Amino acid sequence: MERAVDELRSLLGEDSVSTEDEILKAHGYSEWSSINIERLPVAVAFPSSTEQVSKIAKICSKYRVPMIPYSGGSSVEGHFSAPFGGISIDFMEMNGILEFQREDMNITVQPSVSWADLNAKIKDSGLFFPMDPGPTIGGMVGTNCRKSSAGYNLNSLFVGSEGTLGLVTEATLKLATIPEETGVAVIAFPTIKDAASMAVDVIHKGIMVGAVEILDDVQMNVINRSGATGRKWTEKPTLFFKFGGTKVSVADDIDQVQQIAKRYDTLDFQFENDPEKQKRLWSARKEALWSMLALRESGSEVWSTDVAVPLSRVAELIELSKKDLDGLGLFGSVLGHVGDGNFHETILFDGAKERAMVEHCVHQMVDRALEMEGTCTGEHGIGLGKKDYLQKELGDAPIQVMRAIKKSLDPNWLMNPGKIFDPKDK
Ligand SMILES: Cc1cc2nc3c(=O)[nH]c(=O)nc-3n(C[C@H](O)[C@H](O)[C@H](O)COP(=O)(O)OP(=O)(O)OC[C@H]3O[C@@H](n4cnc5c(N)ncnc54)[C@H](O)[C@@H]3O)c2cc1C
The missing domain is CATH 3.30.70.2190 (Alpha-Beta Plaits)
Known part of the structure; x- marks a missing residue:
């Protein structure tokens, strides 16, 4: 890993590769994640072009060093943590609009454009990018969007793959007319x-x-x-x-x-x-979430999680989950995009005993969602935190297919390893 870091420094320059403790911590740990681990990335690289990203990937492949894409850092299931060390690739310098195809209502952007900046920049065109779930496009792609029916749907393969199949350096977004x-x-x-x-x-x-x-x-x-x-x-x-x-x-x-x-x-x-x-x-x-977090006392932790169920079951699940949540006697709330059958719980807690109580409550909610033919996550994704639930939701066969795809695109298991599922023999 040290040799890889040296080579990255000569490629990108000293200022674009950091090994400072604070920076490593900010890229391997999140105070609003439900799951954190001790290990951190060994370095953070800040590429400014697709060419640099490609060279970073070549160096990491040469030294068999894991690569962990990082955009806004908002995900809550340990998505960008570094269980095997490796290089965090932070796309913050790649935040430009590359091409605006006004008549096609499309726009091609780099991964760290935020939807808010994007909409501010194109507002006079009468178009806008209607989604506002995450801070940046890279992370939105990492955790899901988009459409195509040309051959195998490779877009959808990468979209939602949480950086485990490749590094996204450009995205073309479908725009909508401002109503x-x-x-x-x-x-x-x-x-x-x-x-x-x-x-x-x-x-x-x-x-x-x-x-x-x-x-x-x-x-x-x-x-x-x-x-x-x-x-x-x-x-x-x-x-x-x-x-x-x-x-x-x-x-x-x-x-x-x-x-x-x-x-x-x-x-x-x-x-x-x-x-x-x-x-x-x-x-x-x-x-909503920020107000909740602002009330956190120092030292306390947060568990933020989501599930989604068919529309016909959402009212029932929210009611049951809310009862369980109130029964904990902790500070927790329910918030949801209820029109999609999707809702979130955010619970503040302190210490191992309370963590265990929260974990039990979240398990119950996810188990109920699965029993109702729902999913263990509507939009947050799997990361490290929901791997067991994914297995429970899908069973062995679909995960074997995912492993086969991962193996063919990332034979050395270097892309954001440890997320979504583990290699078979782990
Ligand atoms: C308060 C809150 C509200 C939310 N509301 C919604 C909502 O309404 N609807 C919804 O759909 N989602 C919602 N989410 C989930 C949200 O979509 C994701 O947290 C967000 O899109 C992640 O973006 P990010 O830039 O922070 O990515 P990060 O957290 O940095 O990364 C997310 C994942 O994508 C990977 N990744 C990042 N950049 C790249 C890249 N360039 N190439 C390949 N992989 C990459 C990372 O490795 C990681 O696995 C919400 C999350 C929060 C915290």
Whole structure:
């Protein structure tokens, strides 16, 4: 590994390869990850072009050194940790727009472009990149997106592969037209089950919502305590809807949502179509995780995890999981993209005893999701933390196929090793 680091330094220059403790820690450990390990990468390389990435890969292959791609570092299942040491490849210098194919509604970018910067840069074109799940494109590709039907779907093979098959240095993204009219609605409910059920009703009705998010009472309380949104929210389970389309279609969507809300004992219904006020309403959803983390006492840890189930089961699973979570007596909340059947739990804890309790609670949630024909993760991915669940979800045969693909593309098992699944004989 030392020889590889020396060679990387002569390739990239001293400033583009770091072995400083702080930098290694920032690339091998995450204070919001559910799982962390002792070992760190031996160095972090900061390439600035595809050519440099390719040369880094050649050097790492020559010395059989693991390569661990790193973009925004937001993933929570130990995705970018370094269980076998190796080089963390941080794409932060590769943050440009390479080509804007305006008429095709496509854009080609480097991996560290953030969706927010990207949208700010192209806003005058009338187009935007509609997804906002992760900080950078590289990580979004690492943990999933996109479409093709030409031959084997190699896009989808790489998308979601968490850096275990290759290093992404460019991505072409499908853009959408910025809607003529947008709106945000926020509705509070007496129970989480009511909130989840109403979200399902809205989806069943075929109303074209851009997003439906659920936040539980704890999460709403946390947002109030953090003061991050500059207003006081009802501390009850709350649904956040985003609408987009023509003026007429948005007005119609809102009207339909209001009609559905009448079937429920809602506590509060707010709607905004003024852009600034919308931003303020949506800010609670955006601030959710950070507000929770801001309340962490020093030394305490966080377990943030997600599952997804068929729409018909999501209200039931959220209700059961919330009961278990409340039963822990710890500080934890539920938040979800309930329209996709996907939700998250974030739980703060302190020490080994509490960790074991949290682990049990998370196991129960994942096991239930699998029993309901769901998946162990809707969007966070497998990383180190969910390998056993993946095995449980898929069984041996699909994992054997994945191993065969990995072996053919990465015969020396150097690309982000230890993530998603282990080599057969480990
Ligand atoms: C608060 C929060 C909210 C979220 N909300 C959503 C949501 O609404 N919808 C959703 O889909 N997801 C959501 N996620 C998951 C999110 O999509 C991922 O955490 C994020 O996309 C990872 O991006 P990153 O840049 O931080 O990548 P990193 O954490 O740096 O890396 C993620 C994975 O991709 C690999 N990788 C990184 N860069 C490259 C590259 N250039 N080439 C190959 N592999 C690479 C890494 O090795 C790692 O395995 C959320 C996560 C958090 C923490």
